[in-house]
Amino acid sequence: MSAEKKKQLSVLGLIVALVVVMFGSLLFVGAVAGWFDDPKVTLDAEYICEGECSGEFMELSAADYDKLVAGRKSFVVFVDQGGCTTADRLRGYVRDFATSHGVRVYRMMFEEMKETSLHSEVKYYPSVVVVDKGAVRAYLRADSDEDAEMYNDYGVFEGWMEKYL
Numbered sequence: 129m130s131a132e133k134k135k136q137l138s139v140l141g142l143i144v145a146l147v148v149v150m151f152g153s154l155l156f157v158g159a160v161a162g163w164f165d166d167p168k169v170t171l172d173a174e175y176i177c178e179g180e181c182s183g184e185f186m187e188l189s190a191a192d193y194d195k196l197v198a199g200r201k202s203f204v205v206f207v208d209q210g211g212c213t214t215a216d217r218l219r220g221y222v223r224d225f226a227t228s229h230g231v232r233v234y235r236m237m238f239e240e241m242k243e244t245s246l247h248s249e250v251k252y253y254p255s256v257v258v259v260d261k262g263a264v265r266a267y268l269r270a271d272s273d274e275d276a277e278m279y280n281d282y283g284v285f286e287g288w289m290e291k292y293l
Contacts, residue, residue, distance in 0.1 A: 169260040169292050171202050175232045183227035185235035190243035193236065197245065200262040204231065204293075205246070207255040209238045214270070214279055215254035221285045222256060231293070254279075258292045266292050 188196075188205060196203060206222045209215050226233045236244075238253040250257060252270035259265065268288070269275045277284040 169202050169258055169265055171204070171231060171293065175203050177230040177232060181227050181230045181232065183223035185223075185233055188234035188236040188240075190236075190240050193234075193241075193244045193246065197259070197262040202260050203234060205234045205236050205257045205259065207238055207241050207246075207250055207253050207257065208235050209253040212254065218254045218256070218268075218279055218285075221282050224282060225286055225289050229289075229293070256289070258289075 185206060193205070206219065208219060222233055225231070236246075241247055241250065241253075246257065246264065249264050250267050255268045255270055257264055257267040268278055270279070278288050279285075
């Protein structure tokens with residue numbers, strides 16, 4: 129192979145390496161900036177507080193849930209059950225989040241939830257469900273070790289909610 133041919137291959141190799149490095153850098157910057165993340169859920173206007181938000185729940189029946197889903201609404205549901213210490217703690221976290229972030233949250237009792245399509249996904253209580261345009265986008269799994277921190281640390285719960293809202 130001639131010296132001129134080696135020189136051309138070396139220049140071509142440097143150009144290819146430069147393109148790969150630049151493309152990789154662009155992908156890295158995009159990943160850090162969140163270009164590839166799922167977009168956040170935009171709650172419907174009736175679930176955003178104007179001014180002070182009390183953090184009190186709006187009660188939700190199975191029939192009303194089905195209407196909201198059919199209407200492609202975006203909202204948050206706290207699946208509750210009385211007498212459960214984990215539900216008590218999570219109920220407080222949801223109220224604190226609702227108050228500090230100016231959102232209105234529905235509360236549905238677990239027995240009532242069993243009468244909805246939501247029961248095909250949420251099997252245990254307590255849970256928090258983020259519904260986006262009538263479809264479940266995310267929910268906490270009470271039976272999952274991965275979600276355990278959200279049930280025991282408000283800061284982690286808040287971060288989980290902020291990831292979706």
